[in-house]
Amino acid sequence: MTTFLRLLTALLLVSNLLQAQSSQTGQATLKGTVTTSDGKAAPLVTIRLEHTRWVTTTSEEGNFIIRHIKPGTYTVKASAVGTKTQEQSVTLGAGQETTIQFSLSENAEKLQEVVVTTRNLNKENKMVAKMPLKNLENPQVYSVVSAELMKQQAITNYDDALRNVPGISRTWESTGRAGDGAAYFALRGFEAQPLLTNGLPGVVSGNLDPANIEEIEVIKGPSGTLFGGGFYAYGGFINTITKKPYFKTGGEVAYNFGSFGLNRITADFNTPLSKTEKVAMRVNLAYHNEGSFQDAGSKQSFFVAPSLVYEVNDRLSFHFMAEILEEERAVAPVFFHSDRSSPLDFKTIGELNLDPKLSFTSNDLTIKNPRFNLQSQMIYKLSDQWTSQTVFSRGSVRSNGIYTYIWDDVAGDNWFSQYFHKEQQRLNTTDIQQNFNGDFKIGNMRNRLLIGLDYFNRQIVDNGSGWAWARNVTPQGEVNYKDPFTGDEMPAVYLNKAAIDNLLAGTENANSNISNYSYSAYASDVLNLTPALSAMVSLRADYFDSKGDRNTKDDDYDQFALSPKFGIVYQPILDKVSVFANYMNAFINVAPQQVSDADGSNTRVKSFKPEHADQKEFGVKTNLFSGKLNATASYYDIKLSDRVMPDATNPNNVTQGGKVRSRGFEVDLNANPVHGLNLIAGYAYNRTKIVEGAKDDFYGQPGRAPGGQGPQHLGNFWATYQFRASKIANFGLGLGGNYASQYRVIDNETTGTFDLPSYTLVNGSVFYNSQAVRVSLNVNNIGGKQYYIGYWSVNPQRPRSFVVSVAYKF
Secondary structure (H helix, E strand, O other), rough: HHHHHHHHHHHHHHHHHHHHHHHHHHEEEEEEEOOOOOEEEEOOOOEEEEOOOOOOEEEOOEEEEEEEEEEEEHHHHHHEOOOOOOOEEEEOOOEEEEEEEEEEOOOOHHHHHHHHHOHHHHHHHEEOOOOOOHHHHOOOOEEEEHHHHHHHOOOOHHHHHHHHHOOOEEEEEEOOOOOOOOOOOOOOOEEOOEEEEEOEEEOOOOOOOHHHHEEEEEOOOOOHHOOOHHHOOOOOOEEEEEEEOOOOOOOEEEEEEEEHEEEEEEEEEEEEOOOOOOEEEEEEEEEEEEOOOOOOOOEEEEEEEEEEEEEOOOOOEEEEEEEEEEEEEOOOOEOOOOOOOOOOOOOHHHHHOOOOOOOOOOOOOOOEEEEEEEEEEEEEEEEOOEEEEEEEEEEEEEEEEEEEEEEEEOOOOOEEEEEEEEEEEEEEEEEEEEEEEEEEEEOOEEEEEEEEEEEEEEEEEEOOOOOEEEEEEOOOOOEEOOOOOOOEEEEOOOHHHHHHHHHOOOOOOOOOOEEEEEEEEEEEEEEEOOEEEEEEEEEEEEEEEEEEEEEOOOEEEEEEEEEEEEEEEEEEEOOOEEEEEEEEEEEEOOOOOOOOOOOOOOOEEEOOOOOEEEEHHHEEEEEEEEEEEEEEEEEEEEEEEOOOEEEEEEEEEEEEEEEEEEEEEEEEEEEEEOOEEEEEEEEEEEEEEEEEEOOOOOOOOOOOOOOOOOOOEEEEEEEEEEEHHHHHOOEEEEEEOOOOOOOEEEEEOOOOEEEEEEEEEEEEEEEEOOEEEEEEEEEEEOOOOEEOOOOOOEEEOOOOOOEEEEEOOO
């Protein structure tokens, strides 16, 4: 850290000399706006001073600015892929600011088609850094999955969208269970779930519906500085950006049908609500019904998401959004094939011989995961340099129904115990944020400053049942009802709701009501030392106060954490190439635990400090050939410290000091080499291992993989080509797939190791996409590859499947 501060000080001194020299030369500034033929803002348009190095792109509002230009007369060109280039001649005087305007021949709708097709990732992003920064200006790495890409691939569930992101893989599907029922992903070697919506807490117990998604951002690396420590984020965050209203009537109605009884209807309707004021409303709806590739498993859901925007004037606007999801599913249990203490009976998938078509459940055993999410914000432009954002967010999710899992109670007998539990939990969250964004100059240096306050409350009310053993199964589907420990024959328990309710009736119900609070202040500053060189310094101060269960005061505790973040970006070719480095941090608060001496005496409560993850990363980003080639390549090193682990000298005690290290590199490529052809590709390598732990701890043996880290090698590719010849215009093809290397889900000296085999999946598409109609046929896993994912478990995945999508756009 000292070296970093010394470097930053040296850069500031150099910058002052450069700025002093710049001021003496009397350089000029060019600014302006670009609009479409119907008067709308034109984002992502390239502005270039011909035969010079000066180039930039317009913001989402159609604005651009180029500073530090040598005085003289220039030809200024405005261009975007698929549009007619506009140009103007302009004379720039020493020390003067000149304003010009461009109007493209395309309308806003046509330009939007071009923008989403080229997927120019150097647009300003307001979420990742909580301030407007272009990708090349941001020292943090992030990947984006657009709504347009999801339509190309006929994606009908949220999880499949993330197959387009390098370095992330699903480890198991949503279970719907209380507390952590969303799908689990491995991101840079650590677990991640989709728990942010528009940069705010958006807790999930089941699945997310993709109907209201504008894009998905995977924000990589420990990100506690700006987003807090309310959720595990050592490898990064998954942030869902919702669709926003706009000021004209439009929308889309679509019907998808396909394999395993898929029937899905969606509607997206937008309309202005006033002819005299800027008020607009947008509503997204979805009905989903689907079976399973296994012998049981179903899903029915209904989703509605209304949103409203009211732009009172040029300075003040209000934004409202709500999401309501009703979902009921029959969920296959997670198959844990180890007791985590005995040598494994099966060392390979072949030896385990798990029948992938077996669900080990029935469609009568369902779980409901209703979800409500409300967000509102007020944005007020205090001045030309300062903007205020006040945000309120309220979320509520429930887990209500049957959860079951399979566990190896007694090693060596080829039988696995199946346990059941009645989930009855409600999780409520409230988040209030106040952010101030400034964009001003310090001398001749541009300075962007974020100052924020954050209040977060989480309440968990749990009235679920206890756990009960029901039966034993084999991986091939045999069943018996012998007590796994005594061998006694027990009454048969059948897989229907009445039988499971009767089984659980004798267990003791939970009765807990837990609340905790976080009070945070954060600041982030990006200083342009020169037009090409910028530095970011950020810090969060977080006070966590847990009231624990309201029925007792013994579990109350509080903790304080500081979370810093630093970054440097240098653009050797302005707005085309950037070289970056960062240091980032994340933290999680750790609850006290009851411990005692080895003989059971001296019982006491032991407190801990928060866990911390620290990342160092460097890499390069490009935005070349007028946005036709966007690429990011980076190397990272993450160290997780202060993990709580068993005490090797006392089985009744725990200590703090465990360490995990994750290292790897990633390449993310987005290209539009010729008109109509779009390519995305990525590769990621990760190695995660425990550095310091407990030798007898299944989860923490030094030198071993911790579990849930995902495959070491991941690859993704997707290409589409839309024909331009008049007779076959709007027809196109898509082809791509994913590769995952062998994945060690169990790595332990005592149990042995268990690897899931590598796999390669191929997906394809044939489509027709005009201005009014989109029809597509998508086939996933064309080769019918049988593959598995897991997190200390074995979860079979679906074979070949198809989706037909028909949409009408208006």
